Amino acid sequence: MSHYQATVLWQRPPDIAFTDGRYSRVHLWRFDGGVELPASASPHVVPLPFSAEEPVDPEEAYVAALASCHMLTFLSIAAKRRFVVDHYSDTAEGVMEKNGDGRLAVTRVVLNPRVAYAGPAPDRAVEEAMHHAAHEQCFLANSVRTTIDTRLA
Secondary structure: OOOOOOEEEOOOOOOOOOOOOOOOEEEEEHHHHHHEEEEEOOOOOOOOOOOOOOOOOHHHHHHHHHHHHHHHHEEEHHHHOEEEEEEEEEEEEEEEEOOOOOOEEEEEEEOOOEEEOOOOOOOOHHHHHHHHHHHHHHHHHHHHHOOOOOOOO
């Protein structure tokens, strides 16, 4: 069993009322190893200036995490099958809309992987099978319906 931790930090400026909803959603994500990343609500969800375009928003991070997990799993499969991957890119896209329960959700993520190989490359059917296996084995793809527990201090 593995455990993962991320710290999310936000601070209300003393001159902001907060209860009127006119507060910044910009915050900080801190990960093990010391990496810190500015984050914000998406401007598609919370209008500017109460959000910011530059930081990563949770929806983008979700899409990137799914694409990254797929890529890492795919690379492992390719290496085991003795295919040498030189380059992998994916401009993944997520769609937020109402789900079957009428709640807003990222209902669909489309991965667009482009892979370049050194030496022999798999034929299309083999590459498709490798991507299918990567999807089946990706930890995050297997977790999309994860139960979220909230524990208050």
